[in-house]
Amino acid sequence: MENLNKTPILSLKKLCVSYTPGKFAVNNVSADIYEGLITSVMGPSGCGKSTLIRAINRMHELYPDIRISGNIELKGRDLLHINPSEVRRMAGMVFQRPNPFPTMSIYDNVLAGYKLIGIKQSRHEKDELVESSLKSVGLWDEVKDGLSKRGSFLSGGQQQRLCIARALALKPDILLMDEPTSALDPIATNLIEELLVKLKKEVTIVIVTHNMTQAARISDYSMFMYLGELVEYDRTEIMFTNPSDKRTEEYLTGKFG
Amino acid sequence: MSSLKYRLFKNKLLTLSVVIFSALTAVPLVLIIGKVFLKGWRQINWDFFTKTTPTTLDALLAINNNQPIPGGIANGIVGTLMMVLVASVIAIPLGVMCGIYLSENRKTKFSTVVRFLTDLLQGTPSIILGIIAYLWVVIPLKGYSALAGSVALAIMMLPLIVRSTEETMNLLPASLKEAGLALGSPYRSVVLKVLLPSAFGGVFTGILLAVSRVIGETAPLMLTALGATTIQWDITKPASAVSLLIWEFYNDPNLQSMIWSASLFLLLLVLSLNILAKQLAKKWRI
Structure with missing residues (x-):
């Protein structure tokens, strides 16, 4: 096993x-996520996987009924007590369904973070950022001749890569992905998986997945959650070959979930 | 067997009556357009759009010489367009902002009250809005004016714009807002730069329908804009409107045939606005 x-x-x-109140979708989870690696979060439906990663970039604040307690630190900064805009720039997110902004061109979609925050950039900076972001998701060659087209004209897989480029353009420290391939066909899924393995050099990735083989293929560490609790968290190879908890073993062998 | 036949017969009977009744509802509209067109088209010529209302005497002379009545409704067209424009300038920002608020805060007490009041306003008879505008604008400014008319029309447009904006914004997927916020952008710019542009089609359609709804209003304008025989560009002065002219023509025995041409113009304007709104709604479907 590599180090x-x-x-x-x-x-x-x-x-x-x-x-x-009183019912925990995520219950007392403590874990360290390691830099430059892909960590997958697995578990049956309703186990709290998505809830967990949406807590990290404070997405839950859109819904006033949701309560969060505990502590989240990113690079030593307490995420629950700084400005949410800042948190979301440090922790980018890619959603289950591709959601490029339908009124913006591909070019503007990549720069959307900067435009919406109101950061001014020179034409040259913009061009460079768009090119490098699209190149890092392998979309540049496919779209470079039609950057002014609407993002929603792309195929599902291309749209999802555009969304990844949009998140990467802000140079986040960590990329949170909520089942990013569950709405895509196997070819597009495969492309994104290969992409993530390449991207981990630049950005730490936490990916929620329903697909166990996907977790096994791409992740370095895996979490298994059940009923809101973190049951097991270990190297992916260990988790899949020699799980220490009976529930993990049963889930991985298809006995439930 | 007989019961099956009977049921099939009932089925056919019902289908037939539905078809007949739907046809019947279309009949009045066809009759109205037909009548207005037949009686109105003769008066419509270049002068009709460029000249102001003729005096009774001019009309009488033309009738005696068996000629079409001279003059047109230019003062009414200018007044209508000006008042609708000013009303839109007032109602669109207010209505769109209110609609966004209602859509973004669906369950608060305040928004429930606002929503209820908006519905109430939509059902308020337009003459009452005319009286309100008279109290608010005509009395303080010490005179009838196009501005007062615009205020009355703006109040009428408001609920239509509010509700259409709210309904369109409600149709936007939550994922769009989440995508914007997940980039760390402030709520304000997500609403203004992501949600509102995405809802533009529906909002614009609602505005067009609101315009077509008020463009033929007469009662509130009688109490506010009053009417004018010349083209008036000053919004603090009394102004005419196509709908007001129809009422004036009705009251003047020598100008009866102008009723139909002015009605034809107004009808075609409203119809084309409606058709345009429907087409745009289809094209810009979310």
């Missing part, structure tokens, strides 16, 4: 999230 980097970049401490 993996063990510098924590993100640490969760006793994180609890509840949609209704």
Whole structure:
């Protein structure tokens, strides 16, 4: 087994999230996420995977009924107590369904973060950023002749890569992905998986996935969640070959989930 | 067997009556357009759009000489367009902002109250809005004016714009807002630069329908804009409107045939606005 980097970049401490008082969708989760690696979060539907990563970039604040307690630190900064805009720039997110902005061109979609925040850039800076972001998701050659076309004209897989480029353009420290391939066909899925393995040099990735083989293929570390609890968190190879918890083993062998 | 036949017969009977009744509802519209067109088209010529209302005497002379009545409704067209424009300038920003608020805060007490009041306003008879504009604008400015008319029309447009904006914004997927916020952008710019442009089609359609709804209003303008025989560009002065002219022509025995041509113009204007709105709604479907 190769030696993996063990510098924590993100640490969760006793994180609890509840949609209704007293019922925890994420219950007392503590874990360290390591820099430059891909960490997958697995578990059956409703186990709190998405809820967990949406807590990290404070997406839950859109819905006033949701309560969060505990502690989240990214690069030593307490994410629950700084400006949410700043948190979301440090922790980019890619959603389950591709959601490029339908009124913007491909070019503007990549720069959307800067435009919406109101950061001024020179023409040259913009061009360079668009090119490098699209290149890093392997979309540049496919779209370079039609950058002014609407983002919504692309295929589903291309749209999702555009969304990844949009998140990467802001140079986040960590990329949170909520089942990013579940709405895509196998070819597009494969392309994105290869992309993520390349991208981990630039950005730490936490990916929620329903697909166990996907977790096995691309992730370095895996979490298994069940009923809001973090049951097991270990090297992916260990998790899949020699899980220490009976529930993990049963899930991985298809006994439930 | 007989019961099956009976049921099939009932089925056919029902289908037939639905078809007949739907046809019947279309009949009045066809009759109205037909009548207005037949009686109105003769008066419509270049002068009709460029000249102001003729005096009773001019009309009488033309009738006696068996000629079409001279003059046109230019003062009414200018007044209508000006008042609708000023009303839009007032109602669109207010209505769109209010609609966004209602869509973004669906369950608060305040928005429930606002929504209820908007519905109430939509059902308020237009003459009452005319009286309100008279109290608010005509009395303080010490005189009838196009501005007062615009205020009355703006109040009428408001609820239509509010509700169409709200309904369109409600149709936007939550993922769009989340995508904007996930980039760290402030709520304000997500609403203004992501949500509103995405809802543009529906919002614009709602505005067009609101315009077509008020463009033929007469009662509120009687109490506010009053009417004018010349083209008036000053919004603090009384102004005419096509709908007001129809009422004036009705009251003047010598100008009866102008009723139909002015009606034809107004009808075609409203119809084309409606058709345009429907086409745009289809094209810009979210």
